[in-house]
Amino acid sequence: LQFLYFIGGRLQKMIIRFGVLVLSAMCASCTPADDLFSRVLGEHANKFHGYVVASQEADTFTLTAQRDSSGRQVITGNTVGSVAAGLQYYLSNYAKVQIRTGWSGSNTKVPENLPVLKEDITVPRTYKWGYYLNVCTLSYTMAWWKWEQWEQELDWMALTGINLPLAFVGQEYVWQKTFAKFGLTDDDMKSFFSGPAFLAWQRMGNIQGWGGPLPQDFINDSKDLQVKILARMEELQITAVLPAFAGHLPAAFTTKYPNSTFHKSSDWGHFPEPYGNVWMLDPADPMFVPVGKAFVETYREVYNTSSVYFNADQYNEMTPSNSSDTYLAQSGKAVYNSLVAVEKEAVWVMQGWLFLEGFWTVERAKAYLSLIPNDKMLILDLRSDGDEQFSRLDSYFGKPFIWSMLNNWGGNTGMYGQMNDINTFPQSSIVKNSTIAGYGLTMEGANTNYVMYELLLQNLWRTLPHPNMTEWMMDYSERRYGARLPQTTQTWVLLHKTVYSGKTNQQKSVTRNVVTYRPHMNMGHESLNRSCIVFYNASLVQEAMMNMLSVYDQLSSQETYQNDLVDITRQVMSNELMALSDNHTAAYNAKNLTAMKMVAAKMLNMFADEDTLLGSSKFFLLGSWINDARSWGHNETQSDMYEWNARNQITLWGPNGNIVDYAGKEWSGLIKTFYIPRWELYFNATAAAVSEGKPFDQGAFNNECLAQEQTWQHKTHDEQPFPSTPEGDTGDLVKGIVAKYFPHLL
Numbered sequence: 231l232q233f234l235y236f237i238g239g240r241l242q243k244m245i246i247r248f249g250v251l252v253l254s255a256m257c258a259s260c261t262p263a264d265d266l267f268s269r270v271l272g273e274h275a276n277k278f279h280g281y282v283v284a285s286q287e288a289d290t291f292t293l294t295a296q297r298d299s300s301g302r303q304v305i306t307g308n309t310v311g312s313v314a315a316g317l318q319y320y321l322s323n324y325a326k327v328q329i330r331t332g333w334s335g336s337n338t339k340v341p342e343n344l345p346v347l348k349e350d351i352t353v354p355r356t357y358k359w360g361y362y363l364n365v366c367t368l369s370y371t372m373a374w375w376k377w378e379q380w381e382q383e384l385d386w387m388a389l390t391g392i393n394l395p396l397a398f399v400g401q402e403y404v405w406q407k408t409f410a411k412f413g414l415t416d417d418d419m420k421s422f423f424s425g426p427a428f429l430a431w432q433r434m435g436n437i438q439g440w441g442g443p444l445p446q447d448f449i450n451d452s453k454d455l456q457v458k459i460l461a462r463m464e465e466l467q468i469t470a471v472l473p474a475f476a477g478h479l480p481a482a483f484t485t486k487y488p489n490s491t492f493h494k495s496s497d498w499g500h501f502p503e504p505y506g507n508v509w510m511l512d513p514a515d516p517m518f519v520p521v522g523k524a525f526v527e528t529y530r531e532v533y534n535t536s537s538v539y540f541n542a543d544q545y546n547e548m549t550p551s552n553s554s555d556t557y558l559a560q561s562g563k564a565v566y567n568s569l570v571a572v573e574k575e576a577v578w579v580m581q582g583w584l585f586l587e588g589f590w591t592v593e594r595a596k597a598y599l600s601l602i603p604n605d606k607m608l609i610l611d612l613r614s615d616g617d618e619q620f621s622r623l624d625s626y627f628g629k630p631f632i633w634s635m636l637n638n639w640g641g642n643t644g645m646y647g648q649m650n651d652i653n654t655f656p657q658s659s660i661v662k663n664s665t666i667a668g669y670g671l672t673m674e675g676a677n678t679n680y681v682m683y684e685l686l687l688q689n690l691w692r693t694l695p696h697p698n699m700t701e702w703m704m705d706y707s708e709r710r711y712g713a714r715l716p717q718t719t720q721t722w723v724l725l726h727k728t729v730y731s732g733k734t735n736q737q738k739s740v741t742r743n744v745v746t747y748r749p750h751m752n753m754g755h756e757s758l759n760r761s762c763i764v765f766y767n768a769s770l771v772q773e774a775m776m777n778m779l780s781v782y783d784q785l786s787s788q789e790t791y792q793n794d795l796v797d798i799t800r801q802v803m804s805n806e807l808m809a810l811s812d813n814h815t816a817a818y819n820a821k822n823l824t825a826m827k828m829v830a831a832k833m834l835n836m837f838a839d840e841d842t843l844l845g846s847s848k849f850f851l852l853g854s855w856i857n858d859a860r861s862w863g864h865n866e867t868q869s870d871m872y873e874w875n876a877r878n879q880i881t882l883w884g885p886n887g888n889i890v891d892y893a894g895k896e897w898s899g900l901i902k903t904f905y906i907p908r909w910e911l912y913f914n915a916t917a918a919a920v921s922e923g924k925p926f927d928q929g930a931f932n933n934e935c936l937a938q939e940q941t942w943q944h945k946t947h948d949e950q951p952f953p954s955t956p957e958g959d960t961g962d963l964v965k966g967i968v969a970k971y972f973p974h975l976l
Contacts, residue, residue: 262465263305263313270329270385274340278320280305280313289355291316295347303344309467312355314388315691319353326709328790329389334680334797334849335789339712353691355391359668360690361471361610361632362387363396365543365581369430369879370641370675370893372399374858374872377458384459388466391690394668396541397463397470398433400456402449404473404532408525409480416446418482421504423449426862427875434546435478436498440505440884441875447864453532460535471579472529474540475522475568477510484509491515493551499888513544513564514557522568530572539608540569541579549589555597563601570606578602581672582631583612585619595623604628612636612672614655615648616739620664630667635686637739640893641675643850644740645729645801647682653702654695656686675893677849678740681706681722682730699726710790717777718785721798724774728766729801741765743804744811745837745905746894748887748935749912750928751818753811768805775802776975779968782961789848792960796847799964800896803840806971807833814916823920830913837906839967845898846958852899853952855880860947870946877943887936899952904942908935 263280271278279302291307293316298304303320307313321327324345328337372379380399387395402423409419424432425441426448432438463470481504484492491512498506511518526540542565544550550558569576585595599607607629611620613636620631633656637647655661656669669689684706688696696702703722708714729741742762744753753762778795785791810833817825844850859876863869880897881904883889911934919926968975 262310263307263317266310266314266385266388266466267317269381270389271338271340274338276300276302277340277344278303278305278317280307280317282307282310282313284308289358290352291319292353293320293347293351295349295351297346309393310465311388311391311393311467314385314466315391316353318389318391319351319691322709326712326714328684328709330386330680333386333677335793337710337712337788337790356690356693357666357668359394359608359632359670360390360392360687361394361634361668361670361672362392363398364612364636364672364674365396365398365434365541365546366430366640366674367672367676368396368398369427371677373427373429373879374855374862374876376858376861377455380455380459381462384462384466384468387468390684390687392468392671392687394469394471394539394670395463397456397459397537398430398473398541399459400452400454400533401433401473401529402429402444403453404525404529406449407532408521408528409483411524411528412483412521413486414480414482419480420444422480425875426859426872427879431498433473433478434543435476435495435508435510436547437501437505438478438480438508440501441878445864445868445871447868448862451862456533460533464535469539470535470537471539471541472535472537473525474542474565474578475518475525476542476544476565477513477518478508479511479521481509483511487517490517496549498547499884501884501888505885510544510551512551513561518564519568519571522565523571526569526572526576538573538575539577539579541581543581543584545584546581547584547587549587553589553594555593558594558598559601562598566602566606577606577608579608579610581612582609582619582626585623586613586617592623596627599627599629602629604630608632608667610634610670610672615652620666621660625665628665630665632668632670633661633666634670634672635682637673637679637682639674639739641673641677642740642742642746642894643678643800643896644742644804645679645725645797646732646740647679647730648732649682649685649726649730650699651733652682652686653699656689657693657695681725710794711785711788713785715781715784717781718791721774721777721794724770724777725798728768728770728774731766741801741804742894743800743896744807745804745840745901745909746896747891748932749909751815751926753808753815762804762808762811764805764808768802771798771805772802772972772975775799775964776968779961779964782964786961792847793849795960795964796843796850799843799967800840800850802972803836803843803967804896807836810836814913818916818920818926821920823917826913826917826920830909830917834906834909834913836971837901837909839963839970840896841898841901841906842958843898843960843963843967844896844901845953846956846960846963848956850897851952851954851956852895852897853954855897856947856952857954873946874943877945881943882936882939887939890939903950904939907938907942911935911938 261281267275267278283306288308291312294304305313305316307316325340330336420443421439423442423444428441493510494507495510566578609626609631611618611631612634614633615635671683700723703726704719707719707722711718744762775798810829814829856876859872860869862872880893883892915931916926
């Protein structure tokens with residue numbers, strides 16, 4: 231009997247494999263998965279064939295050992311996304327290829343002869359959801375994206391197992407139509423919609439109108455873009471998280487409906503009126519559900535989408551007007567009722583960020599969530615890598631949540647990550663015994679520290695931690711550059727021991743460069759959230775830089791290598807500048823004017839040299855950010871407005887530096903024209919204070935800075951153009967930096 235069972239099992243596998251090969255031959259090339267393969271692999275796509283097998287076990291992909299009749303590697307899955315994840319799995323583990331177009335580069339050097347598998351490989355998905363995007367990412371990174379960038383991003387989502395991204399583009403078009411149904415005019419809404427660079431915070435009710443008025447052309451173009459985004463998500467079988475009504479509305483609504491109850495939102499970022507204190511419809515008001523219902527209905531009419539997942543954040547970084555348990559419960563229930571009034575299967579997706587505020591005791595949080603069915607809500611534990619709330623709130627009292635990694639604020643530049651924790655903590659008992667439903671990336675800005683995101687997303691397809699992170703980093707290096715060189719593998723091992731060895735109690739976000747802050751006497755010691763402190767052995771990062779530089783002749787043609795050499799050298803300079811800043815403060819305290827001037831000269835030189843270095847990489851250019859913003863304009867006036875939006879967000883962030891430098895970046899052009907003049911002002915002011923025997927007046931200096939900063943943000947490309955293509959030879963520039971500032975490394 232055992233022999234017959236064995237023969238029967240073998241026969242069953244042979245029949246299944248034969249069926250796969252027959253189907254593969256019949257569908258020669260026309261599946262959505264093959265279309266994705268073509269987009270990401272180009273000429274190498276014909277080496278693979280992928281398609282969906284509806285009967286295949288849910289949330290799995292299979293790599294077949296036997297090639298199809300055309301000699302292609304066959305990949306199947308239960309969805310297009312699963313097939314795409316199978317391609318990524320094969321490319322990473324066997325072909326040693328890394329796909330990430332637009333974000334620190336890709337290595338698409340697929341081997342001429344693909345490695346042959348010894349047996350079929352089937353990999354099940356560990357958790358249902360792979361979530362993507364912080365509400366803020368849509369503004370800090372994607373404010374100016376067009377279809378070319380979104381198409382690449384959507385393909386990358388599918389490849390990495392992301393199947394539940396935020397889909398927030400183009401919602402202003404729907405808000406216009408929705409509010410019009412309640413009697414509001416376009417003029418009524420002009421003071422409500424923010425400019426393109428600030429839509430994320432207007433959508434959450436934090437601000438209104440700042441950076442606006444939003445041109446109708448932008449609203450219409452965004453709507454057309456969202457049509458393409460949602461269509462591609464449907465093609466890739468990615469579930470879109472759509473916007474919903476949280477209660478925030480234009481001021482004109484309050485005069486139109488004087489009998490309704492409204493509240494002004496609590497202060498956010500010290501934004502003055504008319505930009506702050508946004509009106510909010512009381513959740514208990516009879517109008518709340520009809521407005522929310524009308525928005526969902528209008529959204530479906532405009533975009534013809536059937537997704538049942540909706541995001542609404544009522545109290546993001548704001549305090550409710552009433553603290554009673556009853557009121558909080560009604561608030562949450564009102565949002566949910568507005569969704570199920572249209573879609574009975576609706577699931578409310580909510581950022582759990584609000585629960586970090588002191589207002590939200592366990593009792594209040596429980597009350598707020600109490601009237602929503604557990605299976606009709608999904609909470610994003612937005613910063614599980616630093617301030618997770620699911621354990622404090624008893625797995626959100628039974629509601630499923632997404633374990634998320636935040637990593638940075640405002641898209642700040644800096645190499646940082648909690649690699650060991652990310653590897654082990656998601657697999658720990660505290661997580662496994664919770665209501666976790668998946669993993670997510672919720673960074674405020676993308677384009678930095680890709681290694682961290684790749685590591686976390688692998689949790690979607692594995693059940694145990696990587697047993698040896700040193701080996702994992704060596705593998706990462708190989709697929710990043712297409713070769714396993716001793717110098718590059720050692721580089722990433724060193725980075726694992728330094729910049730990526732973070733712990734929550736040391737630091738909670740990227741290590742920033744002092745150049746990106748308005749200067750003061752205690753640079754780098756802002757808080758755990760905004761620190762420039764180097765918590766590791768900086769000499770090891772210098773060693774990593776030299777390792778990378780030693781293989782410049784071999785790898786200089788690869789954009790992944792070019793990006794990493796610039797980024798690591800940038801980090802080395804950032805670390806040194808933190809030490810120099812402390813030296814300047816010490817010299818000031820000692821009233822040593824000679825030492826102050828020497829340190830100041832060295833820092834200004836290093837700032838300038840860093841700007842030049844960054845200009846040699848396409849990934850660190852202010853010009854790209856500015857030009858992308860201007861490209862949305864239908865005329866010069868609009869383009870100038872968008873450029874002003876782009877400049878303000880990464881510098882003053884508000885009318886009077888309300889969140890100054892929060893979204894600071896180490897970008898070529900920004901250092902030279904914005905940061906260096908500030909530091910020159912600071913060095914002159916501190917030197918004058920010592921010379922005159924007076925204390926340095928930080929307040930007066932800040933006022934001088936503000937005037938200088940406001941002048942900068944109003945300039946346009948006509949008087950201050952920035953390159954959007956790289957300039958200079960990266961290898962020569964790094965060699966020059968080493969010789970000038972780190973000669974002991976030669």
